[in-house]
Amino acid sequence: MSELSFEQLLEESLKTISAGEVVTGKVIAVKEDEIILNIGYKADGVITRNEYTNTPNVDLREVVKEGDELEAKIIKVNDGEGQVQLSYKRLQAEKGSKVLEEAFNNQTVLKASVAQVLAGGLSVIVDDTRVFIPASLVSDTYEKNLEKYAGQEVEFVITEFNPKRRRIIGDCKQLIVAKKKKMQEELFAKLAVGQKISGTVKNVTDFGAFIDLGGADGLLHISEMSWGRVENPKKVFKAGDVVEVLVKDIDGTKIALSLKFPETNPWANAAEKYAVGNVVTGVVARMTDFGAFVELENGVDALLHVSQISKEHVEKPSDVLKIGEEITAKVVDFNEEGKKISLSIKALAVEEPTEESVEE
Numbered sequence: 001m002s003e004l005s006f007e008q009l010l011e012e013s014l015k016t017i018s019a020g021e022v023v024t025g026k027v028i029a030v031k032e033d034e035i036i037l038n039i040g041y042k043a044d045g046v047i048t049r050n051e052y053t054n055t056p057n058v059d060l061r062e063v064v065k066e067g068d069e070l071e072a073k074i075i076k077v078n079d080g081e082g083q084v085q086l087s088y089k090r091l092q093a094e095k096g097s098k099v100l101e102e103a104f105n106n107q108t109v110l111k112a113s114v115a116q117v118l119a120g121g122l123s124v125i126v127d128d129t130r131v132f133i134p135a136s137l138v139s140d141t142y143e144k145n146l147e148k149y150a151g152q153e154v155e156f157v158i159t160e161f162n163p164k165r166r167r168i169i170g171d172c173k174q175l176i177v178a179k180k181k182k183m184q185e186e187l188f189a190k191l192a193v194g195q196k197i198s199g200t201v202k203n204v205t206d207f208g209a210f211i212d213l214g215g216a217d218g219l220l221h222i223s224e225m226s227w228g229r230v231e232n233p234k235k236v237f238k239a240g241d242v243v244e245v246l247v248k249d250i251d252g253t254k255i256a257l258s259l260k261f262p263e264t265n266p267w268a269n270a271a272e273k274y275a276v277g278n279v280v281t282g283v284v285a286r287m288t289d290f291g292a293f294v295e296l297e298n299g300v301d302a303l304l305h306v307s308q309i310s311k312e313h314v315e316k317p318s319d320v321l322k323i324g325e326e327i328t329a330k331v332v333d334f335n336e337e338g339k340k341i342s343l344s345i346k347a348l349a350v351e352e353p354t355e356e357s358v359e360e
Contacts, residue, residue, distance in 0.1 A: 017041055017084065019074050022091060027068045030061050035088075037070060043084050047072055051087040054128070089128060096127025097163050104161035109175065112156075114149045122149055124156070124170065131158070133170040140176045180215065184253070187215030191255070193247050199257075201241040209237045211245060211257055218255035220245060225259050227266050227299025229285075266299040267339060274300070274331050274341050279348065284325045292317040294327060294343060302341035304329060311349050 017023060017039070025037030025045050035052065037045040047070070049060055064070070072086035073094070079085040103110055112124040112131070121134040133156055135146060160169035191197070191213075199211035199218065208221040220243075222233050230236055237243070249256040262268075274280060274296065282294035282302065291305040304327070306314050314320055321327070333342035 017074055017077060019077060021074045022071060023074060023086070024069060024071045025086075027064055027066050027070060030064050030066060032059050032061060035060055035064055035070070037072070037086065039084065039086075041084060043078070043082055045072065045074075045084040045086040046079065047086045047088050051075070051085075051089050053089060092128035096129030099127050100129055100131065100158055100168055101161055101163075104158040107157050109155055109157055110170070111153055113151060113153050117146050117150050122146060122154070124154065129163075129168065130166075131156070131168045131170045133172060137169075137171040137173045140173050140180065183215035185215075187213060188250075188253075191247060191250065193250060195247045196244055196261075197247060198242060198244050201237050201239055201243060203239060204234050204237050206233065209233055211243065213255065216253060216255060218245065218247070218257040220257040220259065224248065224257065227260055227264065228295070266297050267336070270300060270341075271334065271336050274302070274334055276331050276334050278331045279328060280331060280343070281326060281328050282343075284321050284323055284327060286323065287317045287321065289316050292321050294329070296341070300341070302329075302331070302343045304343045304345065308332070308342075308344035308346050311346050 023039045023041075023045065025039035027035055028038050028044070029036040033049040035047040037047065039045040049058065052058075052060060053063075070088060071091060072088045073091040074084060075087050075090075076085040100110075102108070110126060110131075112126050114122045115125045115130075116123040118132075121132055121136075122138060124131045124133065133154070135143060137156075137159075138146065138149065138154075154172055155175050156170035156172045157175065158168060159171045159174075160167060162168070197213055199213040201209050202212045202217060203210045206222075208219055208225075210217045211220055222230050225233060225236060243259075245257040245259060246261055247255065248258040280296055280302075282296040284292050284304075285295040285301060286293050289306070291303050292309070293301045294304050295301055304317070306317055308329075309317060309320060327345065328348065329343035329345045330347040331341060332344045332347055333340070335341070
C-alpha cells in the first residue's frame with residue numbers, strides 16, 4: 001500500500017463543496033469591489049460587489065473588514081480563475097423570502113423603511129427582499145404625493161406572496177383601517193354629550209371646521225364657533241390648530257361640536273347688565289333700512305331702531321351712523337327669552353336738560 005503525499009493528505013482533509021451549498025468563511029482580504037474568504041476548501045471564495053449588495057458603487061472596504069465571518073451561497077465551484085464564486089446577496093434574499101413567507105402565512109405585521117418611491121406605489125426591503133406596496137394600499141385615503149414616504153418607516157402585512165414571479169405585495173391600508181376602527185370604538189365608549197374634549201383641526205370649510213378627536217371627526221359648525229358672529233371660519237382656524245371643544249350632540253357616528261361653553265354664555269347675566277333703563281355702550285355691527293344692530297359684547301346684539309336714533313327724523317341708519325362706530329344708548333326693552341334688546345339714543349337726548357331748565 002503506497003503512502004499518500006502531503007499534498008494528497010491535505011486535499012483529502014479539505015471539505016468537498018457543490019453549487020447551491022451554503023458555506024461560512026473568514027474574510028482574508030477586502031478590495032473595493034470584491035471580498036476574499038477562506039472557506040476551508042482548496043480554493044478561496046470570492047464575493048463580487050454585485051453579489052454582495054444591490055447598492056451601486058458601494059466601497060466594500062467600508063462595510064466589511066478582514067477577520068469578519070460571512071455566510072454565503074456557492075454559485076460556482078470554479079469561477080474560471082480557480083476560485084469559488086459566492087453570493088452573499090442571494091443567500092440574504094432567500095432568508096428574507098422565508099421570513100416573508102412566514103409573515104404571509106401568519107399575517108404578521110412587518111416594519112420597513114421605504115427604499116424607493118415608484119409611480120405606482122412604494123418599494124420596501126425586508127432582509128434584502130423587495131416588497132411592493134401599491135399606491136392604493138399605502139393609506140386608507142387617496143395619496144396624491146407618495147414622495148413624503150421616502151425613507152419613512154411603514155407598517156404592513158403581506159397579502160400576496162409569489163417569489164417565482166417576483167411578486168410580493170404589502171398592504172398598509174388594512175392596518176390603518178383596523179387601527180382607526182379600534183380608536184373609534186374607544187372614543188365612542190367614553191364620549192358623552194356635554195363633555196369637553198381636545199382635538200386637532202383637520203379641515204376648514206366655509207360652513208365649519210372638522211376636528212379630529214382621535215378616532216373620529218366632529219363638526220364644529222360656523223354657528224357654534226362663538227357666542228358672537230363668525231363671518232369666515234378660515235379666518236379663525238387653520239389645519240393643525242389644537243382646540244378644546246364641547247360635545248353638543250352624538251348621532252350614530254356623527255359628532256356635533258361647539259365652542260359655546262355654558263360658563264361663557266354672555267346672556268347668563270344679561271338681565272342685570274342690560275336691564276331697561278340702563279345706559280350702555282356698543283359698536284355698530286351692521287345696518288338695515290329699519291335700524292342698526294349694535295354689538296354690546298361678543299354674542300349680545302341689540303337693535304337700535306331708525307326711529308330711536310335721533311329726535312330729528314332719520315330716513316335710514318346709514319345716513320347718520322357707520323359700521324364700527326361706537327355709540328351710547330339707553331335700554332328701552334329687554335326680552336331674555338327671545339334674546340332681544342332694544343336701544344334708544346333719542347331717549348338719552350330727551351333726558352338732557354334744556355337751556356331753559358338750566359336758567360330756571
